[in-house]
Every structure is written in structure tokens, then in C-alpha cells.
Amino acid sequence: MTAKQRPMHLDLTKIRFPSTAIASILHRVSGVFVFLCIPVWLWALSLMRHADGFSQLQTLTDNHLCRLVVWVMLSSIIYHLVAGLRHMVMDFGVGLTKQGGRAGAYAGMLTALVFIAAVGIRLW
Amino acid sequence: MVAKQGCAHTGLRDWWLQRLSALVIAAYVLCLLGYWYVHVDASFGQWHDFLFATTMRVFSSLTLLAIVLHAWLGLWTVLTDYIKPRFLRAALQQSVILVLGLSAVWGLQSVWIGG
Numbered sequence: 001m002t003a004k005q006r007p008m009h010l011d012l013t014k015i016r017f018p019s020t021a022i023a024s025i026l027h028r029v030s031g032v033f034v035f036l037c038i039p040v041w042l043w044a045l046s047l048m049r050h051a052d053g054f055s056q057l058q059t060l061t062d063n064h065l066c067r068l069v070v071w072v073m074l075s076s077i078i079y080h081l082v083a084g085l086r087h088m089v090m091d092f093g094v095g096l097t098k099q100g101g102r103a104g105a106y107a108g109m110l111t112a113l114v115f116i117a118a119v120g121i122r123l124w
Numbered sequence: 125m126v127a128k129q130g131c132a133h134t135g136l137r138d139w140w141l142q143r144l145s146a147l148v149i150a151a152y153v154l155c156l157l158g159y160w161y162v163h164v165d166a167s168f169g170q171w172h173d174f175l176f177a178t179t180m181r182v183f184s185s186l187t188l189l190a191i192v193l194h195a196w197l198g199l200w201t202v203l204t205d206y207i208k209p210r211f212l213r214a215a216l217q218q219s220v221i222l223v224l225g226l227s228a229v230w231g232l233q234s235v236w237i238g239g
């Protein structure tokens with residue numbers, strides 16, 4: 001077969017992904033999303049300077065939809081943080097085997113979920 | 125990874141910078157989240173005393189710079205992975221740098237010329 005004739009399968013909807021792959025792409029997606037959220041956080045920070053800005057923030061976040069948005073933004077930070085720490089744990093050689101990687105992926109996702117839930121509870 | 129980048133790039137420096145900046149940001153996020161979690165009903169005065177104390181201002185500033193570094197390295201990787209056309213990638217990289225640079229300036233301004 002020439003290079004052009006080699007079979008290729010890249011149907012993402014049909015490929016079964018290991019937990020480690022899911023953990024990894026979530027880390028990447030959350031990272032890009034957090035970057036996009038940076039202006040929002042900076043805008044909030046700029047409001048925190050003054051009392052009227054602060055109460056403006058309070059009024060805004062009294063709204064359920066707004067709290068949901070904040071929760072999504074915080075959740076992506078939390079997941080990215082936890083998965084990032086897992087990366088650094090792996091730098092020390094922990095969780096590099098097939099089973100270890102899978103365990104680490106699940107542990108990371110579970111830890112992130114716990115914190116995300118805690119933040120959600122606090123928000124509401 | 126060793127290519128004509130305009131400066132001597134070994135992957136190792138970026139590897140360290142990514143992790144060091146990550147630790148700074150992680151500490152900051154945990155600090156802020158922790159404060160909010162404990163003082164969920166804090167008043168403006170309390171938040172103000174917390175955020176604009178000198179120590180916190182320095183911490184915020186360091187974190188802003190860490191974010192610029194960390195986000196740049198991360199997005200550089202993502203762009204290199206997915207955007208193959210060089211001009212498009214270069215344009216997007218410049219946009220990212222611009223956004224990060226302006227963000228750092230805006231953030232530093234809020235932190236120091238505020239409160």
C-alpha cells in the first residue's frame with residue numbers, strides 16, 4: 001500500500017477512550033476555557049476596588065443563572081488545578097503504569113467533583 | 125521541539141516554568157477560594173482588607189505574571205498541536221500574547237491603583 005492507501009480511522013464518536021484520555025482532554029479543554037474566562041475575573045477584580053462595584057457584584061450574583069455561570073467557571077479552574085497536580089505527581093513517577101494511570105485519572109476526577117460539589121453547595 | 129524560535133528553547137526551561145507558575149497559581153486559587161468558602165457573607169470592608177493588604181497585592185501580582193507565563197505555554201502547546209498553517213498559528217499566538225499582556229496590565233492596575 002502506498003501512503004495514500006493506508007486505512008485511517010478517526011471517527012471520534014466510535015473510538016472508545018480510556019479514562020486517562022478523558023482526563024487528559026478535559027485538562028486541555030478546561031485550560032483553554034479558563035484562559036477565555038480571564039477577562040471576566042479581571043473585570044470582577046476591578047469591581048472589588050470600590051463599595052459600589054462590590055454591591056454591583058453582589059446584586060449580579062444574586063441571580064441563579066449568574067451563579068450557574070460562576071459555578072461553571074470555578075469548576076473548570078478546579079478540574080484543571082486537580083488534573084494539573086496529578087500531572088506533577090506523575091512527574092515523580094507515580095501513576096505511570098496502565099493501572100496506576102487509570103487509578104490516577106479516576107482519583108483526579110473524583111477529587112475535582114468533590115470540590116466542585118462543595119463550591120456548588122456554597123454558592124447556593 | 126528544537127526549531128527556529130527566535131530564542132534558545134530547550135523544552136526543559138518551559139517544563140519548569142509551566143510547573144512553577146502552576147504552583148503559584150494553585151496556591152493563589154486555593155487561598156482565594158478558601159477565603160470565600162469560609163467568609164461567604166463577607167462585607168465589602170472585609171474583602172477589601174483581605175484583597176488589598178500589601179501581602180495579598182504582592183501575591184496577586186505574582187499570580188498575574190504566573191498566569192501570563194502558564195497560559196502562554198499551555199496555549200502555545202494547544203495551538204502547535206491543532207493549527208498547522210504557520211501564518212494562522214502565528215496570528216493566533218500573537219493574539220494570545222496580546223490578550224495576556226493586556227490582562228496583566230489591567231490586573232496589576234486593579235491591584236495597585238485601587239482600594
